[in-house]
Amino acid sequence: MNYLLIGVSHHTAEVARREGYALAPEQIPAALAQLLAWPGVNDALILSTCNRVELVFATEPEDWNPWPALAAIYGRDLTANAGDFYCHRGDAAVRHLFRVAASLDSQVIGEPQILGQIKAAYADSRAVGGMRGGLHPLLARAFSTAKRVRRETGLGRHAVSISRTAAGLAQQIFGDLQGRCVLLIGAGETGALAASHFLRQGASRLLVASRTPEHAAALAAQHHGAVIPFGAWTEAAAADIIISCTGATRPILDRAAVGAILARRRARPLLLLDIAVPRDIAPDAGQLDNAFLYNIDDLRAAVDLNLAQRQQEAVRAEALIEQETAKFQRAARGVQAAPVISALRAQCEQIRRREMERLSPKLARLPEDQRAFVEAWVDTFSHGLMQKWLHRPLTAIKAAARAGDDARLVAALDQLFAPSTEPAPLPLPAEAAEAAATAPRAEPAADDDARTDPSPARSARHGAG
Amino acid sequence: MVNFSLFWARMALSLYTFGLATAWITLAVRRQTLFRLARGAVALGFCFQFVSLVETGVVTGHFPITQYSEASSLLAFLIVAVFLAAYRFYSPPSLAVVVFPLVFALTLTSIYGSDGVARVGVGSPAASVRNGWIYLHAVLIFLGYAALVLAFAGGILFLLAERRLRQRPPKPSPSRWLPPLETLDRFSYRALLIGFPLLTAGLAIGLYWADAMWGTLDLSDPKIALTLLAWVVYLLLLFSRWSGGWRGRRAAYATVLCFVIAAAGWLTGNASGLHHFFPR
Numbered sequence: 035m036n037y038l039l040i041g042v043s044h045h046t047a048e049v050a051r052r053e054g055y056a057l058a059p060e061q062i063p064a065a066l067a068q069l070l071a072w073p074g075v076n077d078a079l080i081l082s083t084c085n086r087v088e089l090v091f092a093t094e095p096e097d098w099n100p101w102p103a104l105a106a107i108y109g110r111d112l113t114a115n116a117g118d119f120y121c122h123r124g125d126a127a128v129r130h131l132f133r134v135a136a137s138l139d140s141q142v143i144g145e146p147q148i149l150g151q152i153k154a155a156y157a158d159s160r161a162v163g164g165m166r167g168g169l170h171p172l173l174a175r176a177f178s179t180a181k182r183v184r185r186e187t188g189l190g191r192h193a194v195s196i197s198r199t200a201a202g203l204a205q206q207i208f209g210d211l212q213g214r215c216v217l218l219i220g221a222g223e224t225g226a227l228a229a230s231h232f233l234r235q236g237a238s239r240l241l242v243a244s245r246t247p248e249h250a251a252a253l254a255a256q257h258h259g260a261v262i263p264f265g266a267w268t269e270a271a272a273a274d275i276i277i278s279c280t281g282a283t284r285p286i287l288d289r290a291a292v293g294a295i296l297a298r299r300r301a302r303p304l305l306l307l308d309i310a311v312p313r314d315i316a317p318d319a320g321q322l323d324n325a326f327l328y329n330i331d332d333l334r335a336a337v338d339l340n341l342a343q344r345q346q347e348a349v350r351a352e353a354l355i356e357q358e359t360a361k362f363q364r365a366a367r368g369v370q371a372a373p374v375i376s377a378l379r380a381q382c383e384q385i386r387r388r389e390m391e392r393l394s395p396k397l398a399r400l401p402e403d404q405r406a407f408v409e410a411w412v413d414t415f416s417h418g419l420m421q422k423w424l425h426r427p428l429t430a431i432k433a434a435a436r437a438g439d440d441a442r443l444v445a446a447l448d449q450l451f452a453p454s455t456e457p458a459p460l461p462l463p464a465e466a467a468e469a470a471a472t473a474p475r476a477e478p479a480a481d482d483d484a485r486t487d488p489s490p491a492r493s494a495r496h497g498a499g
Numbered sequence: 500m501v502n503f504s505l506f507w508a509r510m511a512l513s514l515y516t517f518g519l520a521t522a523w524i525t526l527a528v529r530r531q532t533l534f535r536l537a538r539g540a541v542a543l544g545f546c547f548q549f550v551s552l553v554e555t556g557v558v559t560g561h562f563p564i565t566q567y568s569e570a571s572s573l574l575a576f577l578i579v580a581v582f583l584a585a586y587r588f589y590s591p592p593s594l595a596v597v598v599f600p601l602v603f604a605l606t607l608t609s610i611y612g613s614d615g616v617a618r619v620g621v622g623s624p625a626a627s628v629r630n631g632w633i634y635l636h637a638v639l640i641f642l643g644y645a646a647l648v649l650a651f652a653g654g655i656l657f658l659l660a661e662r663r664l665r666q667r668p669p670k671p672s673p674s675r676w677l678p679p680l681e682t683l684d685r686f687s688y689r690a691l692l693i694g695f696p697l698l699t700a701g702l703a704i705g706l707y708w709a710d711a712m713w714g715t716l717d718l719s720d721p722k723i724a725l726t727l728l729a730w731v732v733y734l735l736l737l738f739s740r741w742s743g744g745w746r747g748r749r750a751a752y753a754t755v756l757c758f759v760i761a762a763a764g765w766l767t768g769n770a771s772g773l774h775h776f777f778p779r
Contacts, residue, residue: 336668
C-alpha cells in the first residue's frame with residue numbers, strides 16, 4: 035500500500051495563507067467523493083482544522099501525483115503555491131500522521147483536541163465510502179499510537195494554561211472538586227474566566243464579592259451563584275478556593291483576614307489564587323498553616339516549567355512514534371508477503387498433484403479396495419511431507435518480510451531451493467511476482483497480528499481428498 | 500510435636516520482602532497493577548504469619564506475646580491486618596511504602612532478633628502471664644499501635660504533599676503517588692480516632708492489672724513511661740483537633756511525634772522489667 039500525505043500547517047504557512055486552503059465541514063463530503071473517484075486513489079482522508087489542512091491518500095501507483103486532484107477540489111492550480119505544502123510518502127507519511135494524531139505537531143504540543151478532529155475526519159471519509167481501500171489500518175494505528183503516547187508519556191499531563199494550573203493545584207489539595215465552593219473577589223473578566231473553569235471542573239458553588247455590587251450580582255446570576263458583601267470576609271469561610279482579581283492598589287486580604295477565615299473554617303485547607311497585579315492578598319498570608327497562596331507569577335512560572343517538561347516528554351513521545359511507525363510498516367510488509375507465500379504453497383501443491391497423477395496408472399494394477407486405501411495414504415503422506423518441508427522457509431519469509439530485511443529474504447529462499455552445494459535455481463521471484471499479480475489482493479488487516487492466510491494448499495487438499 | 504512456626508515466619512518474611520520491594524517499584528514505575536501483586540504477597544505473608552503465631556501458641560501453650568520476638572511478630576501481624584482492612588476503604592499504594600518497611604522490620608526482628616523464635620518454648624513463662632486480661636491488654640495496645648502506624652504513614656505523606664505544594668514554582672500536575680492533602684488529613688484523623696479508644700482501653704487494663712498485681716505503678720519503667728507519654732500526646736492531638744485548631748501540618752507533626760514516642764516505648768521493651776516474663 036502506498037501512502038501519500040500532503041498538507042499545510044502552522045509550520046509551513048501563516049494563517050493568512052493557511053485560511054485559503056481550509057475546507058469548511060460542508061465542503062468536505064463532496065471533496066472526499068471527488069478524491070475517492072480519482073484515478074489512482076484507493077482511499078482518502080481530509081483533515082481541516084484551524085492549524086492545518088492535511089490530505090491523506092492510499093494510492094495505487096507509487097509515484098501518484100496529487101496536484102491535479104488538489105486542483106480539482108480547490109478549483110485552482112496550486113502548483114505555484116507548492117512551497118506552502120509538505121508532501122510525505124511511505125514511511126514519512128505514516129510518521130507524520132502519527133505525530134499529528136499524538137499532538138506532537140500541534141501548536142501547543144500535547145493539546146488533546148487534535149485526536150478528536152482526526153476521528154471526525156475518519157468518520158467523514160467513512161460516510162462517503164472511504165476507509166475501505168487501505169487507510170483504515172493506518173488510521174486505526176494512528177489512534178492507538180496517540181493513545182499510547184498519552185498513556186506512556188506525560189505529554190498531556192502537564193497543564194500549560196493558568197486555569198489548568200490552578201485546577202491542578204486545587205486537585206492536589208482537595209482531590210475531587212465536587213461540592214467545593216469558589217469565592218471570586220472582583221467581577222472582572224480574568225477572574226470570571228478562572229472561576230468558571232473551576233465550576234466546569236466540578237466545583238458546585240460560586241460566591242462573588244465586588245466593590246460594585248451590580249457586577250457581582252450579574253456574574254453570580256450567570257453562574258447561579260451568590261453575592262457576599264465586599265469586605266465581609268468572615269462569610270468567605272464557606273469558600274475552599276478564593277480567586278482574587280481586583281484593581282485594588284493595596285492588599286484586600288491581609289494575613290489577619292486570612293487567619294480569621296481559616297479559623298472559621300476550623301483550619302480546613304484553603305487555596306488562595308491571587309491573579310491581580312498589584313497583588314490583592316498579602317504575601318505573608320501564604321505562610322499560615324493550611325493556607326496555600328499562589329500569585330500570578332507563581333502560576334506563570336509553573337506554566338513555563340510545564341512547557342519545558344512537555345518538551346522533554348515530547349522527546350520520549352517521538353521515540354514511541356518511531357517504534358510505532360516501524361511496527362506499522364512491518365505489519366504492512368507482512369501483509370505484502372502473503373501473496374508470495376500463497377504462490378509458493380500453490381507451486382508445491384501443483385508438483386505434488388502432478389506426482390500423484392503419475393502414480394495413479396501404477397496403482398491401477400492393485401485391487402479396487404487397496405487402491406483407494408493406498409491413494410488416500412499417499413495423499414496424506416505427501417501433504418504432510420510438503421507442509422513440513424515448507425514450514426521453515428515460510429516462517430523465515432514471514433519473518434524477513436516483517437523485518438523488511440531483503441538479505442534475510444534471499445537467505446530464506448536459498449534455504450528452500452539450495453540445500454546442496456549446487457548454485458540455486460531461482461525460478462521463484464519471477465513466478466512469485468506473477469502469481470502475486472494474479473492472486474486475489476490480500477485485504478490489509480487493521481492490526482499487525484492479523485495476517486491473511488489464503489491457504490490454497492488446504493483447500494486443494496480437501497478437493498483431492 | 501515439631502515446631503514449624505519458624506518456617507512459616509520465614510515464609511511470611513520472604514513474602515513481605517517481596518511485597519515491600521514491589522511496592523517501592525510500583526512508585527518508581529508508576530504502574531498500579533504491580534501494586535496488586537505487592538498487596539497479594541503481603542496478604543499471603545499475613546496468612547503465613549497467622550499460621551506461625553497459632554503454631555507458636557499451640558507449641559508453647561500460651562498466647563504468643565510473652566517474648567519480644569513473639570510480640571514483634573504479633574504486632575507486625577496486626578499492622579498488616581489493620582492495613583488490609585483500611586485498604587478496603589482507602590487505598591493509595593504510597594501508604595504501603597511507609598507501612599511495609601515497619602512490618603518487614605518487625606517480622607525480621609521476630610525471627611533473627613536476640614531472642615528469636617528459635618528459642619520459643621525455652622522455659623515456662625511466669626504464671627502471671629497466663630491471664631486473659633493481659634492478653635487483651637497487649638492486643639488492644641497493639642491494635643492501637645497499628646492504627647497509629649497508619650496515621651503516621653498518612654502524616655508522613657501529608658508532610659511530603661504539603662511540602663510539594665509550598666514549592667516555588669508550584670508543581671501543578673498532581674503527583675502520581677501522593678494523594679490529595681485533605682484525603683491524607685482525613686485518613687490520618689480517622690486512623691487516630693479508631694486507634695485512640697483501643698490504646699486507651701489497653702492501657703487502662705494494663706494499669707488496673709498492675710495495680711491488682713503490685714499495688715503500685717513503676718513510672719520509671721521506660722516502656723510504661725513512654726507509652727503513657729505517647730498516650731498523652733495522642734489525647735492532646737485529638738483534643739486540639741476537636742477544638743478546631745490543629746489540622747494539617749501541625750496535626751501531622753504531632754502524629755509523627757506520637758508515633759516516635761510510641762516506637763521508642765516499643766524499642767525499650769527489653770529494658771522494661773515489668774514486661775519480662777522469663778527469668779534471664
